Amino acid sequence: MPKSTADEVIVPRIRRLAIVPPAATPPDRGESLPVRSLHLNEAPFPPAPAVIAAMQQAAAGLNRYPDHDGAELIxxxxxxxxxxxxxxxxxxxxxxxxxxxxxxxxDPGDEAVAPVPGFPTYAKTISLRGATHVGAPVRADGVVDVAATLAAVTDRTRLVFVATPHNPTGGLMGAGEIEHLVRALPDHLLLHFDEAYYEFGRHAGAAESLPLIARRRGPWIVTRSFSKAYGLAGARVGYGITSDRALADAYRKIRVNFSVNAVALAAARTALGETDHLARLLDHTAAERQRLSRGLAELGLKPLPSAANFVSVLTPAPARLAAALAERNVFVLPFPWPGTEGALRITIGSQADTDAVLNGLRDALASR
Ligand SMILES: Cc1ncc(COP(=O)(O)O)c(C=O)c1O
Structure with a gap:
């Protein structure tokens, strides 16, 4: 590429970054093969009718800025x-x-620990700050490895990301593992405990993590999402519970003004009350997850135990399998897993989605 005048102003750590947009789903043009979006861990069903009604009502007031603080939601x-x-x-x-x-x-030069494989945003945020990403390999069963995480911490570590259920593997930390992590992590760093898949984990039998994490003396934040179990990925709302007011204020200081829009606020508030809708989604996900896992095992693949709304399998040539599925309009996520041949992550969708994945994989494996 010819040299751009912008190179003068873009700081090296940003210039070095690659553009990695989130995966896209092609539009469904009503062709004979429907588009099946199983690569973004979205909910397969639309939001509850009451949530859609609340969003429509909020849309009528969009000439006004939203409540920046989200006081009612909080x-x-x-x-x-x-x-x-x-x-x-x-x-x-x-x-x-x-x-x-x-x-x-x-600060630039600091270290941050994040699991590998892990949610790509961890590595991106760390490099954006000019800090060093120290990878903590996830266990073979897909659960965050507490020992590896602790071993990766040094005096220069200022931030540790941990996720449970973990993405992209689905592994769930036990209460004892969380307690061990919380007890052994030094106080001089921020623990970011990512629970984007919290509701699925609880439904699968996870202990409530908050009281365990609250035992930590050092700073911590637990984050959760309305994108997954509440089916509001398109609305963009998440929240964090922090160790104390001073830490919460730091998040408030740097937040982009009005970053959570009024439609999203109304959706999230209403979704919290739609408990039957949530329960149905969680029951459906658990049942289909079991059916998908069993079907994958019958195909000779080895699904990892998952407590999330997706199942991952270690497999040679995951990109080839994903491409074979994509030809049928079924989109899943191949991902690298250092030390293995790679893996495929499949989001739990409708019953028809599960059937389409299993049929597509059966044919792709037979034509190897
Ligand atoms: C582990 C993990 N954390 C965080 C997120 C971010 O979700 P959102 O910004 O939609 O709340 C995701 C989304 O896929 C995720 O998988």
Whole structure:
């Protein structure tokens, strides 16, 4: 590329970054093969009717800026979680809070620990700050490895990302593992405990993590999302519960003004009350996850145990399998897993989605 005058102003750590947009889903043009979006861990069903009605009502007032603080949503989250409202922060998806943690905790030259494989935003936020990403290999069963995470921490570590259920593997940390992590991590760093798949984990039997994490003396944030179990990925709302008011204020200081729009606020508030809708989604996900896992095993693949709304399998040539599925308009995510041949992550969709994945994989494996 010819040299651009912009090169003069773009700082080297940004110039070095690659453009990595999130995966896209092609539009469904009503062709004979429907588009099946199983690569973004979205919910397969639309939001509850009451949520759609609340969004429509909020849309009628969009000439006004939203409530920047999201006071009503935060009051409801405080009531449900038992955390003081002053310690709760919101963001445009929990993604905004991942970026904020890196902004708050990292200076250039610092170190941050994040699992490998892991949610790509961790590495991106760390490099955006000019800090060093120290990878902590995830265990072979797809669960965050507490020992590897602790071993990766040094005096220069200022931030540690941990996720449970973990993405892209689905592994769930046990209460004892969380306790061990919380006890053994030094106080001089920020623990960002990412629970984007919290509701699925609880449904699968996970212990409530907040009381365990609250035992930590050093700073921590637990983030959760409305994108997954609440089916609001397109609305972009997430929240964080922090160790104390001073840390929450740091997130408030750097938040982009009005980053959570009024339609999203109305959607999130209403979705919290739609408990039957949530329960149906969670029951459906667990049943289809079991059916998909069994079907994958019958094909000779080895699905990892998952407590999330997706199942991953280690497999040679995951990109080839994903391409074979994409030819049938079924989109899944191949991902590299250092030390293995790679893996494929498949989001739990409708029953028809599960059938389409299993049929597509059966044919692709037979034509090897
Ligand atoms: C582990 C993990 N954390 C955070 C997010 C961000 O979700 P959102 O910004 O939609 O809340 C995702 C989304 O896929 C995720 O998988």
């Amino acid at each position: 009051a409801e989250l405080a009531r449900r979680t038992g955390a003081p409202a002053e310690t709760i922060v919101i963001g445009s998806g929990s993604n905004e809070l991942l970026y904020a943690s890196a902004d708050i905790a990292l």
